[in-house]
Amino acid sequence: MPCFKSFVFSAATLGEYALFDAVYVASVDKIFATSGVHVVKFNATTGAVESSVRISSPVNGQARLCYHAATGLLYATIWNEPNLQYFSLTHPNRDVYPINPTTMVVGTRLNIASTTVVDDDFVNGSFFGPRWIASSGNYLYIQWADNANGYVTLRVNPSNLADRSTNAYFTDQFLWEHGALTPTEIMVPDPDYPGVSFAPIGYDLDAEWNTCDTFPLYFPVACEYVSFDGLVYATDGAGNLLRLDNPGASAYTVFDMTAVQSGADPCRLRWNVYDGQIYMPCMTNNSFILWDPNTVTGVVKTGFANPVDVIFTGTKVWAVQNSPAEPLKEIT
Amino acid sequence: MNDACYCSSNGKIYGTVGPYVCQYNGTTGERENFFRIGSPVYGDMRICYHAATDKLYVAAWHEPDEQNFAPLTWPQRDVFEVNLALTTSTALGLGALEGLNPMPPYTGYRWIASSGIYLYVSVSGTPNYYIRRVDPANIADTGTTSNFLIFSIEQAAISPTQVVVPRPGSQGLRYYNLALGGETASSLVPYSLVGMEYNSGNGLFYGVTGDTNLIRVDVLTPIAFTVLNLGALEATADPCRIRYWSGTGRLYLPCMTANGVIVWNPNTESGEFKSGFNNPVDCVFTGSKSWAVQNAPIGLREIV
Numbered sequence: 001m002p003c004f005k006s007f008v009f010s011a012a013t014l015g016e017y018a019l020f021d022a023v024y025v026a027s028v029d030k031i032f033a034t035s036g037v038h039v040v041k042f043n044a045t046t047g048a049v050e051s052s053v054r055i056s057s058p059v060n061g062q063a064r065l066c067y068h069a070a071t072g073l074l075y076a077t078i079w080n081e082p083n084l085q086y087f088s089l090t091h092p093n094r095d096v097y098p099i100n101p102t103t104m105v106v107g108t109r110l111n112i113a114s115t116t117v118v119d120d121d122f123v124n125g126s127f128f129g130p131r132w133i134a135s136s137g138n139y140l141y142i143q144w145a146d147n148a149n150g151y152v153t154l155r156v157n158p159s160n161l162a163d164r165s166t167n168a169y170f171t172d173q174f175l176w177e178h179g180a181l182t183p184t185e186i187m188v189p190d191p192d193y194p195g196v197s198f199a200p201i202g203y204d205l206d207a208e209w210n211t212c213d214t215f216p217l218y219f220p221v222a223c224e225y226v227s228f229d230g231l232v233y234a235t236d237g238a239g240n241l242l243r244l245d246n247p248g249a250s251a252y253t254v255f256d257m258t259a260v261q262s263g264a265d266p267c268r269l270r271w272n273v274y275d276g277q278i279y280m281p282c283m284t285n286n287s288f289i290l291w292d293p294n295t296v297t298g299v300v301k302t303g304f305a306n307p308v309d310v311i312f313t314g315t316k317v318w319a320v321q322n323s324p325a326e327p328l329k330e331i332t
Numbered sequence: 333m334n335d336a337c338y339c340s341s342n343g344k345i346y347g348t349v350g351p352y353v354c355q356y357n358g359t360t361g362e363r364e365n366f367f368r369i370g371s372p373v374y375g376d377m378r379i380c381y382h383a384a385t386d387k388l389y390v391a392a393w394h395e396p397d398e399q400n401f402a403p404l405t406w407p408q409r410d411v412f413e414v415n416l417a418l419t420t421s422t423a424l425g426l427g428a429l430e431g432l433n434p435m436p437p438y439t440g441y442r443w444i445a446s447s448g449i450y451l452y453v454s455v456s457g458t459p460n461y462y463i464r465r466v467d468p469a470n471i472a473d474t475g476t477t478s479n480f481l482i483f484s485i486e487q488a489a490i491s492p493t494q495v496v497v498p499r500p501g502s503q504g505l506r507y508y509n510l511a512l513g514g515e516t517a518s519s520l521v522p523y524s525l526v527g528m529e530y531n532s533g534n535g536l537f538y539g540v541t542g543d544t545n546l547i548r549v550d551v552l553t554p555i556a557f558t559v560l561n562l563g564a565l566e567a568t569a570d571p572c573r574i575r576y577w578s579g580t581g582r583l584y585l586p587c588m589t590a591n592g593v594i595v596w597n598p599n600t601e602s603g604e605f606k607s608g609f610n611n612p613v614d615c616v617f618t619g620s621k622s623w624a625v626q627n628a629p630i631g632l633r634e635i636v
Binding site: 040057 | 333347349350351352354363366368542570572588589610611627628629630631
């Protein structure tokens with residue numbers, strides 16, 4: 001397998017970063033983010049770029065990222081845009097790649113498509129491949145756009161690939177931005193259903209996914225667990241924040257984010273346990289909405305450039321920007 | 333950066349980074365300005381300079397990620413007219429013409445070029461992919477090819493009289509007169525071409541297949557071609573785009589995996605592999621310099 005060179009930059013280096021996903025790793029006190037097919041390391045105090053590494057090539061798709069404490073490694077998912085349909089009609093690089101957060105060396109790919117129930121996506125066209133990844137501490141959870149079956153949620157132990165969900169759960173025909181991991185469950189949006197499906201975090205059988213909540217008027221695209229009230233919240237990319245009040249009973253409350261800021265369209269949301277706020281990036285408005293689940297009120301933070309996500313280090317909050325303006329910008 | 337063009341009227345290079353257009357100094361390669369075209373847009377964008385209007389045109393599409401924005405519409409799949417000062421961006425309204433809003437998955441505009449008179453865009457539509465000709469000063473003056481391929485292309489070639497389009501997956505190419513009307517001819521080439529370029533130095537078309545083959549089209553009808561081997565220069569050569577620069581009379585082939593650019597001399601049919609780049613996807617030329625367009629944190633690096 002190829003081993004890609006890590007590029008080291010001075011703090012003053014300008015670059016054309018358009019970040020798509022990010023994670024904070026407390027053990028090395030660094031922020032890591034994906035920009036195209038590169039993983040970029042940032043100083044968590046200053047937000048300055050320190051180095052970057054290409055995950056794989058040729059790949060034109062975007063990458064998602066998580067840190068898995070059990071192995072001490074980052075894991076990046078790579079998929080291919082339709083642009084990549086041309087490479088002799090094979091797509092060998094759709095996979096999950098481990099990265100050492102200290103050395104920034106890309107390790108051996110997990111070869112997920114060959115070891116799980118997803119279809120042989122290495123030779124199929126279109127937009128198949130892994131599109132989201134998260135870690136529960138023990139397992140990785142991966143959303144895979146599968147040729148034969150639609151969108152699949154997989155559970156995988158990266159240290160023992162045989163330890164995985166044996167039956168994939170096929171969500172619906174649309175992608176979502178991110179799922180939620182609660183202490184006991186995984187909850188994923190069904191944007192096309194529309195609703196949220198959930199299963200025990202150690203799920204294995206399809207039957208365990210039979211429970212879902214429906215939101216007839218809303219198309220959730222991202223879910224987040226909020227430890228303040230032990231509930232899961234969801235956004236629909238259209239200005240609605242949904243709180244699942246009683247999972248399994250389709251009981252929910254809708255909060256209108258456009259009342260906080262007109263035109264709000266967050267498609268991700270993150271719970272900041274340090275300040276008790278839910279952060280929602282609004283790309284079109286170049287802003288964030290901070291929602292207090294305790295008072296059920298929100299405030300707007302402006303002055304950002306196409307923010308897609310947010311990172312919390314414990315002492316600072318950083319906007320993750322899909323923009324060449326500056327990749328990370330502190331939210332104060 | 334996913335694409336770049338040189339603007340001869342002000343000597344600047346313009347490139348696309350995510351949903352932004354960036355302006356670079358044509359001499360130093362340093363970024364000078366940037367401007368967001370639309371939001372929310374996740375797809376990569378392509379760009380060209382159109383001398384007839386002295387404006388930039390940016391083609392936008394949406395990745396499947398974009399499926400999530402309720403109520404499942406994708407209003408920003410279009411071609412955007414952008415001024416050189418990077419202060420205004422106006423959609424041409426082609427998305428409505430094409431019926432792409434709302435449409436599922438990866439429909440949109442995936443390539444754009446200018447003949448000097450018209451714009452040509454690759455449309456990922458339904459049920460297929462095709463090429464549209466547009467006069468941006470008169471949108472009613474338009475034309476399309478028939479459905480011609482099942483996969484998206486990286487680049488078509490425009491000569492003074494023809495448009496030559498690769499057909500990935502169908503192993504061949506199609507060619508049209510510049511009006512895209514009446515004349516539709518195809519040639520079978522047993523390679524999955526993904527990018528084509530016209531070499532004004534010898535009047536021939538060249539194609540790349542995303543691997544070590546460089547296809548020289550000797551005659552379009554009946555088809556006659558020569559397969560040239562890039563593998564001897566770089567075993568992992570995988571160019572998916574190809575550019576001809578009249579300044580040197582050479583063809584430039586960016587190789588992402590090898591982090592290099594092959595510079596090919598069509599007169600001697602020999603080349604040189606230049607290393608030291610980072611994920612190069614394209615090349616752009618000013619009057620005096622050649623630049624690698626890198627899908628990497630540093631967007632431009634001079635080819636010397």
